[in-house]
Amino acid sequence: MPQKTAKKSAPRKAKTDTNQLRWMYTQMVRIREFEETVKRVFIEHPGVIRGHSHLGDGAEASIVGALYTRHDTDFVMPSYRCHGYPIVLGTPLRNMMAEIFGRRDGLCHGFGGSMHLADPARYFPGTSGIIGQSIAHATGAALTAQVKKSSQIVYCFFGDGASKQGAFFESLNMAAVWKLPIVYILENNQYQAYTHFSLEDANAVAGDPLSKKAEAFSIPGATVDGTDPEAVRKVVAKAADRARAGDGPSLVETKFYRLSAHGNVITVPPLPTQFPEHEAVAVYGNRKEFEQWHAKDPVKRFRARLLKDRVLTEASAKQIEAAARAEVEDAVQFALTSPLPAPEEALQYVYA
Amino acid sequence: MGKEMMYADAIAAAIIEEMQRDPNVVFYGQNMAMTERDPMLKKFGKERVRIAPISETAEIGIGIGAAMTGLRPIVELWMSEFMLVAFDQVINEAPRLRYMSGGQVSVPLVLKAGYGFCAGWAGQHSNCIYHTMMGIPGLKVVVPSTPADAKGLMVAAIRDDNPVVYLHSYMLTLEKGEVPEGEYVVPLGVADIKRNGTDVTIVAIGWMVKKALAAAERLAEEGISAGVVDPRTLAPLDVATIVDSVKKTGRVVLVDQAPRHSSAAAVIAGEIAEHAVGCVNALRMVTALDAPIPYSEPLENYVVPHEDKIVEAVKAVMAHDAVAA
Ligand SMILES: Cc1ncc(C[n+]2csc(CCOP(=O)(O)OP(=O)(O)O)c2C)c(N)n1
Numbered sequence: 001m002p003q004k005t006a007k008k009s010a011p012r013k014a015k016t017d018t019n020q021l022r023w024m025y026t027q028m029v030r031i032r033e034f035e036e037t038v039k040r041v042f043i044e045h046p047g048v049i050r051g052h053s054h055l056g057d058g059a060e061a062s063i064v065g066a067l068y069t070r071h072d073t074d075f076v077m078p079s080y081r082c083h084g085y086p087i088v089l090g091t092p093l094r095n096m097m098a099e100i101f102g103r104r105d106g107l108c109h110g111f112g113g114s115m116h117l118a119d120p121a122r123y124f125p126g127t128s129g130i131i132g133q134s135i136a137h138a139t140g141a142a143l144t145a146q147v148k149k150s151s152q153i154v155y156c157f158f159g160d161g162a163s164k165q166g167a168f169f170e171s172l173n174m175a176a177v178w179k180l181p182i183v184y185i186l187e188n189n190q191y192q193a194y195t196h197f198s199l200e201d202a203n204a205v206a207g208d209p210l211s212k213k214a215e216a217f218s219i220p221g222a223t224v225d226g227t228d229p230e231a232v233r234k235v236v237a238k239a240a241d242r243a244r245a246g247d248g249p250s251l252v253e254t255k256f257y258r259l260s261a262h263g264n265v266i267t268v269p270p271l272p273t274q275f276p277e278h279e280a281v282a283v284y285g286n287r288k289e290f291e292q293w294h295a296k297d298p299v300k301r302f303r304a305r306l307l308k309d310r311v312l313t314e315a316s317a318k319q320i321e322a323a324a325r326a327e328v329e330d331a332v333q334f335a336l337t338s339p340l341p342a343p344e345e346a347l348q349y350v351y352a
Numbered sequence: 353m354g355k356e357m358m359y360a361d362a363i364a365a366a367i368i369e370e371m372q373r374d375p376n377v378v379f380y381g382q383n384m385a386m387t388e389r390d391p392m393l394k395k396f397g398k399e400r401v402r403i404a405p406i407s408e409t410a411e412i413g414i415g416i417g418a419a420m421t422g423l424r425p426i427v428e429l430w431m432s433e434f435m436l437v438a439f440d441q442v443i444n445e446a447p448r449l450r451y452m453s454g455g456q457v458s459v460p461l462v463l464k465a466g467y468g469f470c471a472g473w474a475g476q477h478s479n480c481i482y483h484t485m486m487g488i489p490g491l492k493v494v495v496p497s498t499p500a501d502a503k504g505l506m507v508a509a510i511r512d513d514n515p516v517v518y519l520h521s522y523m524l525t526l527e528k529g530e531v532p533e534g535e536y537v538v539p540l541g542v543a544d545i546k547r548n549g550t551d552v553t554i555v556a557i558g559w560m561v562k563k564a565l566a567a568a569e570r571l572a573e574e575g576i577s578a579g580v581v582d583p584r585t586l587a588p589l590d591v592a593t594i595v596d597s598v599k600k601t602g603r604v605v606l607v608d609q610a611p612r613h614s615s616a617a618a619v620i621a622g623e624i625a626e627h628a629v630g631c632v633n634a635l636r637m638v639t640a641l642d643a644p645i646p647y648s649e650p651l652e653n654y655v656v657p658h659e660d661k662i663v664e665a666v667k668a669v670m671a672h673d674a675v676a677a
Pocket residue numbers: 079081129130131132158159160161162163189191192193258382406408434437
């Protein structure tokens with residue numbers, strides 16, 4: 001079972017020193033290893049993962065850079081593409097993987113699956129599979145923090161696609177009026193499922209960044225290179241400070257690239273399912289775009305920079321990577337041997 | 353003569369044929385017509401075939417406004433639950449505007465969505481919400497169970513001058529069946545007897561029709577003659593055909609993928625109680641259990657109705673004597 005105590009997860013200092021850069025790299029590698037492993041499970045253990053799973057590979061710098069600024073009890077509320085965030089919060093990978101495998105030892109005992117991870121004890125209250133709606137929930141968590149004067153803030157992550165949903169506009173307006181302590185992080189991974197964002201976003205069509213939406217609510221808005229964790233950290237730190245000071249919300253667009261396809265292939269059982277080719281190639285025939293952004297892979301780039309700056313040596317980097325691999329492999333073995341829930345358990349949890 | 357077709361392809365064929373027939377039919381939704389290579393875009397052009405962002409309130413509301421003013425939009429919503437984001441438009445706008453205008457305005461709109469995807473999609477993507485819509489006066493609700501019905505009902509839905517929620521079962525997507533060639537219309541509000549039977553009437557909806565037919569086959573081997581009635585549309589509901597069959601057999605099993613009290617079965621049971629009173633000796637409802645759809649397979653299988661439960665229910669009603677009609 002997940003531990004019920006909040007682990008100190010994000011040491012916060014004005015300047016990133018060596019340890020903290022290493023911490024960032026470690027978290028990014030753990031996320032990447034986890035996601036690549038989930039993807040491999042579709043081939044190595046067919047049928048074990050059901051439904052629709054979505055990976056955060058490519059989002060590591062956005063997630064880790066933003067959460068670097070988090071204090072211990074701040075809430076984290078992302079969308080349904082939710083694996084990366086609890087990894088940083090210290091949720092045991094064993095229970096995460098078991099949930100994705102639908103096992104009894106899963107974070108949600110097999111009731112939620114990949115799209116609905118929840119670990120409230122670590123300030124991760126849960127996610128919605130209905131796009132945009134969790135933006136309102138996150139805003140509600142900020143209301144709790146304000147009313148209870150708890151000095152918590154909320155990190156609300158959502159996709160470029162979600163920013164076209166009514167709940168986005170309604171929530172940001174209310175948060176601005178009520179000066180709620182929340183940072184809205186619009187993760188522009190450039191695709192809404194199979195749709196390139198330039199086909200559906202008014203700001204993009206006009207050649208503007210998506211953070212321009214902040215102007216509609218008269219709140220600060222910024223766009224940052226979401227493949228660079230330090231750049232993300234700097235911008236989010238400002239927004240977090242503003243939220244902590246009681247000055248209200250900000251909107252930060254982290255722009256990066258989803259490195260894998262939207263999700264595994266959708267099929268009617270018992271047809272097998274696995275990850276298809278990325279939409280850039282499969283739908284748009286744009287291999288160049290795909291390759292250009294893969295060349296900007298945030299994990300590889302950060303690794304190269306840390307080696308260059310002698311924060312890491314080849315040996316210490318490999319050590320971090322091996323540890324992540326071992327941790328995720330252990331999670332897979334744990335999840336594979338965890339029992340499936342008994343059918344009659346299905347009627348639990350319907351009511352409090 | 354017919355042509356073997358997949359359920360999903362039959363729906364697509366109906367949309368294409370109706371778009372060819374009527375230039376006022378437009379088609380849009382999320383994650384469709386993304387590139388110029390898209391076959392629908394190629395056929396009908398980007399005026400009539402469009403990609404929409406994740407904005408259900410506007411997608412459906414724009415459909416209503418366009419329908420009020422001369423177009424016949426089909427909105428692709430993918431999963432029925434995504435409509436819940438815009439339930440004002442579905443329940444309180446589209447079906448009411450005609451009535452409030454004293455019959456001056458009509459809203460010829462098709463809201464197309466899949467439902468009940470029981471394949472590990474968990475609590476928010478797998479449910480059946482048709483009960484919420486089938487009782488709304490002014491709104492029609494369609495639930496095809498075969499490729500032929502899928503095609504014929506889509507054609508009827510597009511030609512209908514009312515808002516129609518067209519719900520296709522995701523579980524039947526790849527199902528193959530004979531579809532009549534050429535123009536084929538299945539009128540809204542006419543149930544279909546999918547199998548004749550003299551001992552018991554099974555009324556089943558959507559995906560459950562397939563399960564009911566399989567159960568009836570098994571029961572036949574044991575000497576029980578079970579008929580299967582498929583309402584095909586939940587609104588209008590063909591009460592007469594259902595009641596007629598029930599009166600003949602005197603026993604009825606209602607099979608519905610939705611939870612008991614939010615099932616169409618509960619509404620149908622009420623109609624049977626009133627209209628076949630004295631003729632029915634036993635009635636059972638086989639529905640989903642009262643829970644959202646869980647993720648893990650054994651949990652999901654437990655909550656959703658299956659063949660064994662239908663067989664069991666039929667045997668239970670067979671224990672009662674049929675009342676002579
Ligand atoms: C209200 C609603 N409409 C449609 C969908 C189907 N859907 C699932 S994921 C997705 C794309 C989301 O894109 P984005 O917000 O950019 O997040 P990303 O997948 O890129 O992380 C869509 C349209 C949904 N889940 N909910």
